[in-house]
Amino acid sequence: MNADMSLxxxxxxxxxxxxxxxxxxxxxxxxxxxxxxLGALIAWATRSHWQTVSTADQVTFDPVxxxxxxxxxxxxxxxxxxxxxITSEYASGLIRTTLGAVPKRLMLVxxxxxxxxxxxxxxxxxxxxxxxxxxxSIFSGVVPTASLSxxxxxxxxxxxxxxxxxxxxxxxSLGLIVRHxxxxxxxxxxxxxxxxxxxxxxxxxxxxxxxxxxxxxLGNAMTSVVTPSGDLSASxxxxxxxxxAVVVLGAGALLFQRRDA
Amino acid sequence: MIKIEHLTKRYGDTLAVDDLDFEVxxxxxxxxxxxxxxxxxxxxxxxxxxxxxxxGRATVKGQDYASxxxxxxxxxxxxxxxxxxxxxxxxxxxxxxxxxNRIPFARVDEVLGFTGIDSVANKKVGNFSLGMSxxxxxxxxxxxxxEVLLFDEPVNGLDxxxxxxxxxxxxxxxxxxxxxxxxxxxxxxxxxxxDQIIVIGRxxxxxxxSIDSLTATAKGSVFVRASDHEKLISVLxxxxxxxxxxxxxxxxxxxxxxxQIGQIAFxxxxxxxxxxxxxxxxxxxxxxxTADSVEYGSSGARNER
Numbered sequence: 001m002n003a004d005m006s007l008x009x010x011x012x013x014x015x016x017x018x019x020x021x022x023x024x025x026x027x028x029x030x031x032x033x034x035x036x037x038l039g040a041l042i043a044w045a046t047r048s049h050w051q052t053v054s055t056a057d058q059v060t061f062d063p064v065x066x067x068x069x070x071x072x073x074x075x076x077x078x079x080x081x082x083x084x085x086i087t088s089e090y091a092s093g094l095i096r097t098t099l100g101a102v103p104k105r106l107m108l109v110x111x112x113x114x115x116x117x118x119x120x121x122x123x124x125x126x127x128x129x130x131x132x133x134x135x136x137s138i139f140s141g142v143v144p145t146a147s148l149s150x151x152x153x154x155x156x157x158x159x160x161x162x163x164x165x166x167x168x169x170x171x172x173s174l175g176l177i178v179r180h181x182x183x184x185x186x187x188x189x190x191x192x193x194x195x196x197x198x199x200x201x202x203x204x205x206x207x208x209x210x211x212x213x214x215x216x217x218l219g220n221a222m223t224s225v226v227t228p229s230g231d232l233s234a235s236x237x238x239x240x241x242x243x244x245a246v247v248v249l250g251a252g253a254l255l256f257q258r259r260d261a
Numbered sequence: 262m263i264k265i266e267h268l269t270k271r272y273g274d275t276l277a278v279d280d281l282d283f284e285v286x287x288x289x290x291x292x293x294x295x296x297x298x299x300x301x302x303x304x305x306x307x308x309x310x311x312x313x314x315x316x317g318r319a320t321v322k323g324q325d326y327a328s329x330x331x332x333x334x335x336x337x338x339x340x341x342x343x344x345x346x347x348x349x350x351x352x353x354x355x356x357x358x359x360x361x362n363r364i365p366f367a368r369v370d371e372v373l374g375f376t377g378i379d380s381v382a383n384k385k386v387g388n389f390s391l392g393m394s395x396x397x398x399x400x401x402x403x404x405x406x407x408e409v410l411l412f413d414e415p416v417n418g419l420d421x422x423x424x425x426x427x428x429x430x431x432x433x434x435x436x437x438x439x440x441x442x443x444x445x446x447x448x449x450x451x452x453x454x455x456d457q458i459i460v461i462g463r464x465x466x467x468x469x470x471s472i473d474s475l476t477a478t479a480k481g482s483v484f485v486r487a488s489d490h491e492k493l494i495s496v497l498x499x500x501x502x503x504x505x506x507x508x509x510x511x512x513x514x515x516x517x518x519x520x521q522i523g524q525i526a527f528x529x530x531x532x533x534x535x536x537x538x539x540x541x542x543x544x545x546x547x548x549x550x551t552a553d554s555v556e557y558g559s560s561g562a563r564n565e566r
Binding site: 004005013017023088089093101102258260 | 327344346349361
């Protein structure tokens, strides 16, 4: 027993913590159900009403983003997982035990981030590809379908998983700042759900300049094969979302480093 | 070895710790005493790097806690037994802690056995009693076989058998040459547990020393029953005695020795039925020392004992 604490050992510790509480497993399960299940439901509804869809809408129809529509709902499960990674430690007081074992706070934040990003990337990509295939098989024969032979289709599906993974980081970072589960999740929901509603009240001429920067609209652009009108391109949307995450994470890590635990 | 140097900690307007300065040595059990709210827990949190000092510093083996390369191998601490995720099992909780400092899982099973909670190792800690949680906290503190151990109010919630166990356990740790630092607001507990005592009140150091030297400085009192209390009280007072009624039939006299009281009574023709010197208990010493610094003292507290 003569080895030092390191980022590797902290990651291992955080991975044990992450997978040994039920909330993580429940969150991942809900994420799968919402991403694949709701995606399938909406794909089926689209197929059964295809004949009533106008020709104009049929031309602009995107079978990829439609099959990935479930992420609009599963992002909340992701938000809960990201938040609880840190706020559950404050709720129980475990954070003080954790910091007793790992007093280097930025190393602790890094360890948690590695575990969160790696695990969320894997499960969300699996869920998004599954939702894509399920959606295309439902569309098949009636509605136009997409295949992974096109790089922009592959990009849209991969970006869907990235969108969810980055939102997990945003939620975790908010948790570092707020240190309270319910408040963190409330702010998260406000950002991804309430913000777009508020912007509906803004005059149209201003709105076009604002909406494209909203996280949910960035997600829409990232998962579409053809960039929707008025939106940033998919890669710019990804970059914008990463910048948001880095800013919130930076603020959270700085406060975590400075504040009393 | 723990060293506190001119430590001051302020939370907003509240001065929790005020220029505290002391050392905790290895090989003995050091009791850290003070009324509730006197700054004991704050001091311990600063030692562990959880709270940042406003002024001064706290070091363990000459280093800031945060710069220790493998903290659990150097320092074991139990601040709050309930500071665990309620949904995680005891074994998984300890495994996560062990992994962070590269401690093998075999050691987790060892400390589970040593603290007597191996039978509930796979149960969620949310269902643990306070006593079981204390044992889990102690198991966590022992994981890295550290030389310095800190315990904040460790006997809280333990049954008499558990208290006995923890006392013997502290003794064996100190006998192995380790530094054992234990806080309590109960003087009676420290009297039978600790060798050295550090007393604080309102964040300030009040006194420190061995248990024996502390009781020696305290003024004792003499329990007296006599034929004529009214007469005796007046003559004792003229000789500088501090007299109070111990109960309906007896007096408690301080500032005079039993020899002096006997002589004074004889000169005043008062018959003594009983004359018993009473050594101040450590509890009395504690109450006397901290009387001015109890944050929420009840006015009658000194007479209720």
